[in-house]
Amino acid sequence: MNGYCDFQQQDQARMARYSAFEVIKNAFTGNKGWQPAWRKPEPKKSYDVIIVGGGGHGLSTAYYLASVHGITNVALVEKGWLGSGNIGRNTTIVRSNYLLPENIAFYEKSMQLWRSLSHELNYNVMFSPRGVLNLAHTPGQMDVYAERGNAMRLMGGDAELLNRDQVARLNPGLDVSGNARFPVVGGLLQPSAGSARHDAVAWGYARGADLLGVDILENCEVTGFLREGDKIVGVETSRGKIRAEKTAVAVAGSTSRVMRLAGINNLPIESHVLQAFVSESLKPVIPNVVTFGGGHLYASQSDKGGLVFGGSLDGYNSYAQRGNLPLVEEVMNEFLAMYPRFARLRLLRSWGGVMDMSMDGSPIITKGPLPGMYLNAGWCYGGFKATPASGWCFAHTIANDGPHEINAPFTLERFKQGRPLDEKGVGPTPGYH
Numbered sequence: 524m525n526g527y528c529d530f531q532q533q534d535q536a537r538m539a540r541y542s543a544f545e546v547i548k549n550a551f552t553g554n555k556g557w558q559p560a561w562r563k564p565e566p567k568k569s570y571d572v573i574i575v576g577g578g579g580h581g582l583s584t585a586y587y588l589a590s591v592h593g594i595t596n597v598a599l600v601e602k603g604w605l606g607s608g609n610i611g612r613n614t615t616i617v618r619s620n621y622l623l624p625e626n627i628a629f630y631e632k633s634m635q636l637w638r639s640l641s642h643e644l645n646y647n648v649m650f651s652p653r654g655v656l657n658l659a660h661t662p663g664q665m666d667v668y669a670e671r672g673n674a675m676r677l678m679g680g681d682a683e684l685l686n687r688d689q690v691a692r693l694n695p696g697l698d699v700s701g702n703a704r705f706p707v708v709g710g711l712l713q714p715s716a717g718s719a720r721h722d723a724v725a726w727g728y729a730r731g732a733d734l735l736g737v738d739i740l741e742n743c744e745v746t747g748f749l750r751e752g753d754k755i756v757g758v759e760t761s762r763g764k765i766r767a768e769k770t771a772v773a774v775a776g777s778t779s780r781v782m783r784l785a786g787i788n789n790l791p792i793e794s795h796v797l798q799a800f801v802s803e804s805l806k807p808v809i810p811n812v813v814t815f816g817g818g819h820l821y822a823s824q825s826d827k828g829g830l831v832f833g834g835s836l837d838g839y840n841s842y843a844q845r846g847n848l849p850l851v852e853e854v855m856n857e858f859l860a861m862y863p864r865f866a867r868l869r870l871l872r873s874w875g876g877v878m879d880m881s882m883d884g885s886p887i888i889t890k891g892p893l894p895g896m897y898l899n900a901g902w903c904y905g906g907f908k909a910t911p912a913s914g915w916c917f918a919h920t921i922a923n924d925g926p927h928e929i930n931a932p933f934t935l936e937r938f939k940q941g942r943p944l945d946e947k948g949v950g951p952t953p954g955y956h
C-alpha cells in the first residue's frame with residue numbers, strides 16, 4: 524500500500540511534466556525540459572524477482588507485482604530496448620470473442636483492465652473500443668458465430684449477430700454486394716472490443732513499474748541460468764550475474780531458445796513468423812476492426828489514417844523478424860476480396876515478428892517447470908490483447924507461488940494430460956490457431 528501511495532506522489536510530480544503548460548513551455552524551449560520516463564539503473568547483485576523479457580507481458584508483470592503485491596525489489600531484464608519485440612510489432616487488436624469458458628474468462632479480465640488502463644497508469648494507451656466485426660460468408664459460419672456469441676454473452680461479455688444490411692451500415696466501405704468474391708451474409712460484432720496503441724502500452728507499464736521501484740535493465744541479455752541443484756537462483760547476463768529468489772520468463776517468440784538455456788528442450792511451442800502491413804494514410808474509411816471469414820485476415824485503420832492489416836503465419840518455423848512474398852500475396856488477395864476499392868492504395872511498410880505458437884492455441888501462465896522458475900508463453904496470434912491480464916495473473920502466480928483461478932487452466936501439464944484448450948478444435952497445427 525505504501526508503494527502505491529509513493530507511486531501516486533511521485534506520479535503527481537511527473538504529471539506536471541505532461542501538463543498542457545509543460546507542453547507549451549517545452550515547445551518554446553527546444554523540448555529540453557523533459558525527463559526520461561524510466562531510469563537506467565545499474566544491475567544490483569540480487570533481487571526478490573527477476574523478469575526476463577521487456578515486452579508487454581514482462582512489463583505488465585513487473586507493474587502488477589509492485590502495484591498489487593507490493594513486491595518492488597524486482598529487475599526486468601531486456602536484451603534490446605523496450606518495445607523491440609512483438610509488443611511494438613503487432614496489429615493492436617484487443618478483443619475477448621472466444622468460445623471456451625477458460626479463454627473467455629481470461630480475456631474478459633483483460634478487457635476489464637484495458638478499460639481503466641490509461642487512468643491507472645496515468646498514461647494514454649489510446650484504448651479505442653471501436654468494435655471488432657467478424658464477417659460470415661456462409662449460413663454455416665453464421666451458426667458457428669451464433670454459438671460463439673451465445674458463449675460470450677453467457678460469460679458476461681457482449682456480442683451481436685448482424686445480418687448483411689447491418690454489416691453494410693456499420694462498415695460502408697466493405698463490398699457486401701452479391702458480386703463480391705466471397706459474398707457477405709452477416710457477421711458477429713463485439714462492440715466493446717477494438718484496439719490500443721501498442722508502444723504506449725509498453726511505455727506506460729514501464730513508467731509505472733519504474734516509479735514503483737522496479738529496475739528496468741535494457742541491453743541486458745540473459746545468456747544462462749544460475750542453479751543450485753535443480754533450483755533456478757538467478758540469471759547470467761551480458762551485464763553480469765544477477766541472483767533472485769524467483770526468476771520469471773516472459774520472452775514471447777524466444778521462449779524455446781531461452782528455456783533451452785535452463786535445459787528445457789521439450790516445450791509444446793513452435794516459433795513462426797507473422798507479418799503485418801500498413802498503407803499510406805486515408806481519411807477515415809474503416810470504422811471498426813474487421814476480420815475476413817473466407818480466409819484469415821484482419822484490418823483496421825490507425826489514428827494516423829494508415830490501414831493496418833495482417834493474415835496468417837508464413838507457415839514454416841523461423842526466428843527471422845521479416846517474412847516472405849507468398850504470404851504477402853495471400854494477404855493482399857484476401858484484403859482486396861473484402862475491399863476491392865483499395866486496389867490502387869500504396870503500401871508503406873511491412874514487417875514480421877516471431878510468434879511462440881502453442882500446440883492448442885492457448886497460453887501458458889504457470890509456476891515451473893523448474894523450482895524457482897515461472898513461465899509465461901504460448902501467446903500465438905493474440906498476446907497483445909492479453910497484456911494486462913497476462914501480467915496481472917503472472918504477478919499473482921509469482922507472488923503467491925500458485926495461479927489465480929483465472930489462469931489455473933493455463934498449465935504446461937495440460938499437454939501431458941491430454942486436456943488441451945483447443946479453441947478452434949484444429950489440433951496441434953499452429954498455423955490454424
Ligand SMILES: Cc1cc2nc3c(=O)[nH]c(=O)nc-3n(C[C@H](O)[C@H](O)[C@H](O)COP(=O)(O)OP(=O)(O)OC[C@H]3O[C@@H](n4cnc5c(N)ncnc54)[C@H](O)[C@@H]3O)c2cc1C
Nearest residue numbers: 576578579580602608609610614616745876905906907908
Ligand atoms: C505481426 C504481428 C501482429 C500481431 N497482432 C496482434 C493483434 O492484433 N492482437 C493481439 O492480441 N496480438 C497480436 N500479436 C501477438 C502479440 O504481439 C504477442 O503475442 C505479444 O506481444 C507477445 O508478448 P510480449 O509483448 O511480451 O512479447 P515481446 O514484445 O516480443 O517481448 C519479449 C521480449 O523478450 C526479450 N528477450 C528475448 N530473449 C531474451 C533474452 N535472452 N534475454 C533478455 N530478454 C530477451 C525480447 O527482446 C523481447 O523484447 C501480433 C504479433 C505479430 C508479430
